[in-house]
Amino acid sequence: MLNISSSKAAILVPIANPETATHLVSTAIDLAIDRDLRIELLTVIRVPEQLPLAAGKRLIDTEQDVLNDATELVQDHDIEVTGRIRFARSVASGILTTIDEYDIELTLLGWRGRPRRRDIVLGSHLDQILKNATCDVLVERIDESRKLDSILLPVAGGPNTKLAATVAGALARVHAAELHVVTIRSPTNTSREQKKAEEMQTRIIGNFTGVSVIKQDIIEHPSVTDILIDQSTNYDLMVLGAASSTLFKRSLVGSLPEHVGRESQCPVIITKRYQNARSLMARTVSQTRNRLPLFR
Structure with a gap:
């Protein structure tokens, strides 16, 4: 894990699926280049309530490979990057805690655009983050194409x-x-x-x-x-x-x-x-x- 201390604002990119990680990270790289941001890559390992959080360590090897590949992709562009693995009771709680702890300015989330389920708008994790994140949020519907003309x-x-x-x-x-x-x-x-x-x-x-x-x-x-x-x-x-x-x-x-x-x-x-409560009220x-x- 590469950990770089910086005063730059950060864009957080939670990653899990290697099939979508490259696409998300590529978008984050574009934004980081233009806006001079650092990138925080995050993998959340969900640990059931009945187990101690430390039990998630046995899953690190699999998740570390995806995180390492994403980190190398960012480093190729000479962008400051930090890779983190977090154990949490849910993916959403792990992401939200990271946003608050590391002063994240922007979070980029992937979305498959699947048919809507009752009472769930974009997806259970995405819904929770959109409701509670204390930063700007981007939701990108993942597509195979990276052409951008x-x-x-x-x-x-x-x-x-x-x-x-x-x-x-x-x-x-x-x-x-x-x-x-x-x-x-x-x-x-x-x-x-x-x-x-x-x-x-x-x-x-x-x-x-x-x-x-x-x-x-x-x-x-x-x-x-x-x-x-x-x-x-x-x-x-x-x-x-x-x-x-x-x-x-x-x-x-x-x-x-x-x-x-x-x-x-x-x-x-x-x-x-x-928007915090004050700006919403205004x-x-x-x-x-x-x-x-x-x-x-």
């Missing part, structure tokens, strides 16, 4: 749009990929709503630097979900911000990103920015005020 970035405002744009911009710069920023508006939108959409696109695009090709569109369509799934056939990656949540009803990623993530014809990264109050009638 074109990226679709749908924007609709909200607290997770900026993080989605940051991730899309980083990947576009590293791969010299074309970035397509798109807003979907309903045929029933007012001229004011259309103007807000145009202003939001202009603001987001104005923040990009070093991206070689940027395209922008505002598409009118009655179903955001259907048009994004249809558009996904034309891109190598889609980066989506999770839907907004409120203080009183905390969704995980929102039904639209979840559905698009499952049905998209290209890989998808869903972004969720960390945003809820702001949204409520915006809905109140004005008295003159």
Whole structure:
């Protein structure tokens, strides 16, 4: 295990399956290169309640091989890396404890996009991390392809749009990929709503630097979900911000990103920015005020 002390912010990559580890680590490397991050690789060994945590040591050999391979992949790019094995009662608790102990800025999770089970949104481990992580979280639907020449970035405002744009911009710069920023508006939108959409696109695009090709569109369509799934056939990656949540009803990623993530014809990264109770309360109050009638 390589352990490097650094003042750099870290991206945490929990890995277990060698078939998906390379893909996840490759994405983490891209983000680390662009944002000058260090990478924390983590393997969690689940130990049943009836056994002491130390009993997990007998499983280290198998997991160590996967961790070593991932660590070597990062080192090839001259990026600071730490590899850790943690014993925990659940995978989610092991990841969440690591986030808190090592001041993680961003966590990258893999997702297979399997059909949804009742009461489980993305997966039992992912759901717990999305609910409780004290850092930004990226959920990447694993795909066999690593080609990255074109990226679709749908924007609709909200607290997770900026993080989605940051991730899309980083990947576009590293791969010299074309970035397509798109807003979907309903045929029933007012001229004011259309103007807000145009202003939001202009603001987001104005923040990009070093991206070689940027395209922008505002598409009118009655179903955001259907048009994004249809558009996904034309891109190598889609980066989506999770839907907004409120203080009183905390969704995980929102039904639209979840559905698009499952049905998209290209890989998808869903972004969720960390918000503590104070920031959620402030945003809820702001949204409520915006809905109140004005008295003159």
